[in-house]
Amino acid sequence: xxxxxxxxxxxxxxxxxxxxxxxxxxxxxxxxxxxxxxxxxxxxxxxxxxxxxxxxxxxxxxxxxxxxxxxxxxxxxxxxxxxxxxxxxxxxxxxxxxxxxxxxxxxxxxxxxxxxxxxxxxxxxxxxxxxxxxxxxxxxxxxxxxxxxxxxxxxxxxxxxxxxxxxxxxxxxxxxxxxxxxxxxxxxxxxxxxxxxxxxxxxxxxxxxxxxxxxxxxxxxxxxxxxxxxxxxxxxxxxxxxxxxxxxxxxxxxxxxxxxxxxxxxxxxxxxxxxxxxxxxxxxxxxxxxxxxxxxxxxxxxxxxxxxxxxxxxx
Amino acid sequence: xxxxxxxxxxxxxxxxxxxxxxxxxxxxxxxxxxxxxxxxxxxxxxxxxxxxxxxxxxxxxxxxxxxxxxxxxxxxxxxxxxxxxxxxxxxxxxxxxxxxxxxxxxxxxxxxxxxxxxxxxxxxxxxxxxxxxxxxxxxxxxxxxxxxxxxxxxxxxxxxxxxxxxxxxxxxxxxxxxxxxxxxxxxxxxxxxxxxxxxxxxxxxxxxxxxxxxxxxxxxxxxxxxxxxxxxxxxxxxxxxxxxxxxxxxxxxxxxxxxxxxxxxxxxxxxxxxxxxxxxxxxxxxxxxxxxxxxxxxxxxxxxxxxxxxxxxxxxxxxxxxxxxxxxxxxxxxxxxxxxxxxxxxxxxxxxxxxxxxxxxxxxxxxxxxxxxxxxxxxxxxxxxxxxxxxxxxxxxxxxxxxxxxxxxxxxxxxxxxxxxxxxxxxxxxxxxxxxxxxxxxxxxxxxxxxxxxxxxxxxxxxxxxxxxxxxxxxxxxxxxxxxxxxxxxxxxxxxxxxxxxxxxxxxxxxxxxxxxxxxxxxxxxxxxxxxxxxxxxxxxxxxxxxxxxxxxxxxxxxxxxxxxxxxxxxxxxxxxxxxxxxxxxxxxxxxxxxxxxxxxxxxxxxxxxxxxxxxxxxxxxxxxxxx
Numbered sequence: 001x002x003x004x005x006x007x008x009x010x011x012x013x014x015x016x017x018x019x020x021x022x023x024x025x026x027x028x029x030x031x032x033x034x035x036x037x038x039x040x041x042x043x044x045x046x047x048x049x050x051x052x053x054x055x056x057x058x059x060x061x062x063x064x065x066x067x068x069x070x071x072x073x074x075x076x077x078x079x080x081x082x083x084x085x086x087x088x089x090x091x092x093x094x095x096x097x098x099x100x101x102x103x104x105x106x107x108x109x110x111x112x113x114x115x116x117x118x119x120x121x122x123x124x125x126x127x128x129x130x131x132x133x134x135x136x137x138x139x140x141x142x143x144x145x146x147x148x149x150x151x152x153x154x155x156x157x158x159x160x161x162x163x164x165x166x167x168x169x170x171x172x173x174x175x176x177x178x179x180x181x182x183x184x185x186x187x188x189x190x191x192x193x194x195x196x197x198x199x200x201x202x203x204x205x206x207x208x209x210x211x212x213x214x215x216x217x218x219x220x221x222x223x224x225x226x227x228x229x230x231x232x233x234x235x236x237x238x239x240x241x242x243x244x245x246x247x248x249x250x251x252x253x254x255x256x257x258x259x260x261x262x263x264x265x266x267x268x269x270x271x272x273x274x275x276x277x278x279x280x281x282x283x284x285x286x287x288x289x290x291x292x293x294x295x296x297x298x299x300x301x302x303x304x305x306x307x308x309x310x311x312x313x314x315x
Numbered sequence: 316x317x318x319x320x321x322x323x324x325x326x327x328x329x330x331x332x333x334x335x336x337x338x339x340x341x342x343x344x345x346x347x348x349x350x351x352x353x354x355x356x357x358x359x360x361x362x363x364x365x366x367x368x369x370x371x372x373x374x375x376x377x378x379x380x381x382x383x384x385x386x387x388x389x390x391x392x393x394x395x396x397x398x399x400x401x402x403x404x405x406x407x408x409x410x411x412x413x414x415x416x417x418x419x420x421x422x423x424x425x426x427x428x429x430x431x432x433x434x435x436x437x438x439x440x441x442x443x444x445x446x447x448x449x450x451x452x453x454x455x456x457x458x459x460x461x462x463x464x465x466x467x468x469x470x471x472x473x474x475x476x477x478x479x480x481x482x483x484x485x486x487x488x489x490x491x492x493x494x495x496x497x498x499x500x501x502x503x504x505x506x507x508x509x510x511x512x513x514x515x516x517x518x519x520x521x522x523x524x525x526x527x528x529x530x531x532x533x534x535x536x537x538x539x540x541x542x543x544x545x546x547x548x549x550x551x552x553x554x555x556x557x558x559x560x561x562x563x564x565x566x567x568x569x570x571x572x573x574x575x576x577x578x579x580x581x582x583x584x585x586x587x588x589x590x591x592x593x594x595x596x597x598x599x600x601x602x603x604x605x606x607x608x609x610x611x612x613x614x615x616x617x618x619x620x621x622x623x624x625x626x627x628x629x630x631x632x633x634x635x636x637x638x639x640x641x642x643x644x645x646x647x648x649x650x651x652x653x654x655x656x657x658x659x660x661x662x663x664x665x666x667x668x669x670x671x672x673x674x675x676x677x678x679x680x681x682x683x684x685x686x687x688x689x690x691x692x693x694x695x696x697x698x699x700x701x702x703x704x705x706x707x708x709x710x711x712x713x714x715x716x717x718x719x720x721x722x723x724x725x726x727x728x729x730x731x732x733x734x735x736x737x738x739x740x741x742x743x744x745x746x747x748x749x750x751x752x753x754x755x756x757x758x759x760x761x762x763x764x765x766x767x768x769x770x771x772x773x774x775x776x777x778x779x780x781x782x783x784x785x786x787x788x789x790x791x792x793x794x795x796x797x798x799x800x801x802x803x804x805x806x807x808x809x810x811x812x813x814x815x816x817x818x819x820x821x822x823x824x825x826x827x828x829x830x831x832x833x834x835x836x837x838x839x840x841x842x843x844x845x846x847x848x849x850x851x852x853x854x855x856x857x858x859x860x861x862x863x864x865x866x867x868x869x870x871x872x873x874x875x876x877x878x879x880x881x882x883x884x885x886x887x888x889x890x891x892x893x894x895x896x897x898x899x900x901x902x903x904x905x906x907x908x909x910x911x912x913x914x915x916x917x918x919x920x921x922x923x924x925x926x927x928x929x930x931x932x933x934x935x936x937x938x939x940x941x942x943x
Contacts, residue, residue, distance in 0.1 A: 211416040218370055219431040219482075220403035233421035309421055309466040 001311050005302055012298045019290040020072070024065050027279050072287060078280040087284050091266065095288070098258075098265040101181065102250035105188040110243055113193040117200025117239075122227050124205060132197060139194035148187045148260045155183065166263040184261045188254060192246040199242040203235035210234070237304035244300035252289035316388055317345035318522050319369055319490055325381035326364055326373060326546075338377060339364055340546040346490065346522050346539075353525045353533040353554075355569065356543035357773040358744065362526045365543070366492045368392070369524060370407050371399040386490070404431030408483035412495040414475035418467035424478055425463025432486040443485055450481040453518065454511045472637070473504035477511050484519060491516065491523040497532060501636040501800050502844035509535055509846075509853055528773050530569055531846035534558050535853040542566045554850060570848070572774040594624040595794040596648060596681065596762045600657035603647045611656040616872065617643045618818045621657070625762065625811075630788060630795040632805030632826070634841065635815035641798045644815070645764040648796065649683045662761065679709040682755035686767040688747035691754075692739040698725075698750055699735035702757055709758030724753040727790075729783060745776035749783065756787070764796045769804060781808055802841050806830055811904075814838050817871065817878035824905030833917040835907045836883045877910065885911060 035051040036043060052058050056067075071078060077087040120129040139147065156164035162182045172180065207213065208231055216230045255267035270285035272278075305311050326339035339361045346352045354362040367373060368384050371391040383390045386406060391399065403409075408431070411417040419427060428450075429443035438446060444463060451459035454477040467475060476496060483491055496512065497505040513536055516523055525537055533540060533554070540557040542549045542565065550563035561567050601621040606614025617640045625631045633641050646652040648659055650670035659666045661680060667673050685691040692701055702721045706712050712720055722732045728749040739747055748768060755763055765784070769777035785808050788795060799805050805812060806826060813823040814835060822835035829838060843856055871881060876892040883891065887910055896908045909916060 211411060211413065212419040214374075215409070215411060215417045216419070216430075218367075218372060218403050218409040219434075220400045220405060221430065221434060222400065225434070230419050230422070234419070307421070310468050313466055313469060 001305060004305055004311065008298060008301050008305075012294045015294050016287075016291060019294075020069055020287060021065070023283050023286045023290070024068060025061070027283060028061060030277075030279075068283070072284070077284040080281050081276075081278045087281050090269065090281060091284060091288070094264055094266045094269045097263065098251055098254075098267065101184060101188070101263065101265060102247070102254070104181070104185055105192065105250055106247055108185070109189045109193045109196065109246075112189070113196035113243075114200050114239070116193070117197045118204060118227055118232070120197070120201040121204035121208070121231075122223060129201075132201070136194040136197050139190060140198070144187065144191045145256050145260060147190060148183075148257055151187055151190075152183060152260070155186075164261070166261040181263075184257050184263055187257055187261075188250065191257075192250065196239075196242055196246055200235075200239050203238050204231050207231045207234045233307065236307045240300045240303045240307075241297070244296040248289075248293040248296045251292045318348045318350075318387065319346040319524075320385045320388075321345065321365070321368070321382070322385070323382035324365065324368055324384060325379070326361070326368065326377055327380050328377050335380070338546050339368075341382065342543070342546070342548055343382075344541045344548065344551055346524060348489070348522055349520055350538045351516060351523045351525055351536055352539045352541060353527060353537035354541050354543055355527055355530060355533055357528055357569075357775055359545070360543040361546040362528075362543050363494055364546075366494055366524050366526045367409070369490060369492055370403050370409055372403070401435060404488070405435045405437060405486050406488055407490045407492060408486065408488040410479050410483050410491065410493045410496050413499055414479045414496075415467070415472055417479060418475060420467055422466075423463065424465055424467060424470070427467075428463065428478065428482045428485055431482070435486060437486050447481055447485055450484055450515070451478075453515055454478075454481055455507075456481075473500055473508060476500060476504075476508050480508075480512060480515060484515060484521075487519065488521055491521055492526070493523060494526045495528070496525075498527065498529065502802070502846075503636060503840060505532070505846070506844050506853070506856065510857060512536065513853070528569075529846070530558070531848045531852075534848055534850050535846060542569070558848060558850060568775065572778050594660065595627040595629075595662060596796075597624040597660045598622060598644065598648060598657065599660060601644070601647055601654045601659070602656040603643060603652055603654040605652075608655045613655045616655075616818065616874070618647065618654075619874075621818075621820055623813050623820065623823065625794045625796055627761075627794055628788065628792045629810045630784075630797055630808060632809030632812045633796060633798045633815060634800065634802055634805050634812060637800060639815045640818040641800075641815055642766050643818075645683065645766050645796060645798055648762075649681055649764055650678075651683070675709065679758040680761040682758070682760040682763055684751055684755045684763055684765045684768050686770060688744070688751040688771075689739075691751050692747060694739050696738075697735065698737055698739065698742075701739070701750065702735070702753055705754060705757035720757070724757055727756060727787065728753045743776075744772055745780060748772060748780055752780075752783070752787075756791070756793070759791075760793060762794045762796065764798070766798045767800070768797075770799065770801065777804070784808065803845055814841070817873065819878055820906070820908065821877075821879060822905075822907045824901070825903070828902055828905040833901060833907065833913045835879075835909055836885055836916070837879045840882070877908070885915075887911075 035048050035055060035057055039047055039051060049058075056064065068078070075088075077091065079085070080087050080090060116132055120132045123129055152164045155162050163180060164183065166180050166184050204227060213226060213230055216226045221230070252267060254265065255271055257263070258265040258268040259271075266285060266288065270282055270289075273281035273285060322343050324339055324342045325337065327335040327337050329335055342361070342365055344352065354366060356362050364373065364377065368379070369386070369391070371384070371394060373379060379392050382392075384392055386402070391402065394402070418424070425444060425447065428447045429438075429440065432438045432443045432446075433440050437443075447463060448459050451462055456462060456474055456477055462470070462478075470478070479496070493512070497508050500508060509532065525533065527533055537554050539551070540554055541551040542557065542563060544565050549565045550557065550561065557566060561570060598621050601618055602611060602613075602616065603618045604613030604616040608614075621644060623631070623633075623644070633644060635641055643652060647654045647668075650659075650666065650668065650673055653668035653670075659668070661677065666677055666681075670678070699718070699721050702724050703717050706717050706720045706724075710720065718735075721735055725732055725734055730746060730749055730753075734742070734746070734750075739750070742750065751768070752763075752765075769780050772780060781804060784795065784797075787793060797805060797809060809826050811824065812826050812829040814821050814829065814837065816837045822829060822838050830842070834842065846852060872878065873880075873892075876894060877883070877886075877896045880886050880892040886892075890910055894910070896910045898906050898908045899913055900906060901913050907913065907916070
């Protein structure tokens, strides 16, 4: 088993490395380099060349790539093209915001989804199951900006319970903070839960057809225990994977929700970086997002391996 | 009052449009305390459905619609669900056919065995664990105090089957329901499991319903037999009466399909005009296994130095217990598993070891027939397409010609032309197996590799498939490699038998010679393990030395010495486990790999016969004769 886990970790690093190549060289094929952007319209051939030399852009691309990669892996994210601040300082506060929002959503949605998924699987065909199946299917199908707009319309515009933007000035009390974040949290919980509920339900029901479940019924095991002890442990692999994908999405994919609620998170920073052609910033953000995916999926894979007794206890 | 009374039980399935299909049509029988009642019949007779009714359970899609099932006088079918649940595992316990599928792979054996008793509050966890360990001992399971902490995949199939008995017995149920509990096992394992069941049932004093299609097994374990056909009772009575004096036609048909005890001269060994020609396919010095190959040795060696020849038009039976390498040999011949050493020769031409290096004509000549027709046939394709594909690929036929060939194939396997337009799901198990055969025959092959093709079928259906194979052989001159763990099936129609043990050929030769003395000690164990349709056979067999010495131990694949050493009743310590046994020739093409001379082997055979017939004193004399 150790060998399998070790191999997964190696594959994780390899993935990150490939991604870094794509991110770095992908951005460098875009027209205009940092010097051109910085000098803008006023650029002359001489001033461009001078600035390029100063920024080190006259060296071959692979040299710059390895320098960048080396810096990245030691935690030095570089200097922003726009304004000259360190990228670490730009990202630090935004990343905190993103993790805060994502963390709260995860803490609410993961247990909620697994619970609802189990409930639907426990009583298949009942009104609860039908309502959940129908509801989650609708939510998966509807784009999230629509859900967000719709919820804002209800809770902020009509009922006026919550603010429509998640603005924070710092120094709020806990309840002010919850109040300010309530709308984006609500939207994200709704969006990510739908998929996780469906997957939990499907995973459990798939296992419920197995002979060992019938055996448990014939042993007089109560239905609740059949689901929680006999079925869940065999269905855990795919469920964990969907959870991991959704958590990764909470870090990288929430740009629409952040934009709608004017929440200053990392995804929005990246989009801003694209608009101002701040390549070092975009590269750093992209690497953080990819790293999140790789790490979460790695954890999911390892959890799936650990939950399989065949792999955990070889003959 | 009997313990369980089933009265006029009716169970129905429902079609999509709501019309009911009767599955069980008014069945009545009873089980007295301490009695074993066998429900016998072929698949579709409703025997499993009836047995599950004694747990107040039906498979999804079925429903009770009449009659009563009374346990201790109380009707189970009208009981409220909570009381039904209390009954299951506590008063009535169930043992399923495939223990491998019935044990939850993610939960330890101990928890699964004790779960029911603890949940029902019969025993505390400590008491239950203690009782489970007592049962492991009673069921002769190895390492009883650590067994509970292991997972199902860590023990063997035969052990799991006995563990399921422990699982059923922990709660001291009044009634056990055993659903084909030995059908999936090797004969040697079957004896062991039957013996354990019989002993435990007797010691615990519980009654049992024993569901099976195997009359020979029933004769060993049942007191009373209920013969079922199509959801109706055909005949019922005490075991002696049904076995020795069946009155109903269907019972007689079942008896006729019972696999005969393998003996010499049972195959219709008339010469079908093939003489001693060159081999159609031959394995020469094959060593094969799994994992990376270093110096001709795979990481895990399964087969070691195998030499087998299949003459044109011959049927060569390959037998041995599960895990002995039977299927691996077929996979090596087909090229699915390239061998590490040795070569496969087809019509005098050495084939490439790997499938992808063989040309299309070589592929055409060696075809594989898989065990499970259910999984081998694509459920979304018409039979016509399943058969048409190889016809087009190998013979290059299209359109009308292709269609004609498909119908010809259907005719060869004795199915009507209309089947071309059906899906596999519309066919019965036996019919699907015929299609599976027809698919392999599509390209006019030289050699068919049949891997346990009758093992999943009922005795009657299986016998028909064997008949078909015999006809095909006579008509087409195809050679068969017929893999089976069932010696009597192989003995009934093979020209030649190869006995594999732990990846090595221990004996091979013409069927008549392999099935008559001298035997390799392992062949003899296999032959004596096939149940006979005779009350008391089990007890007699358990008295023999083979059974005592050979059954309980596991198969070990060894690199040196004779692999059968640890189970052999006549092993020579110091020699057998260290030196590879010499291959001794006996008559024409009959080889036995054993350290004993064939005279010694034969002598020990005579001894066994005496034990079998109860001449215990004679053995003592014989033994002293050997020493002298």
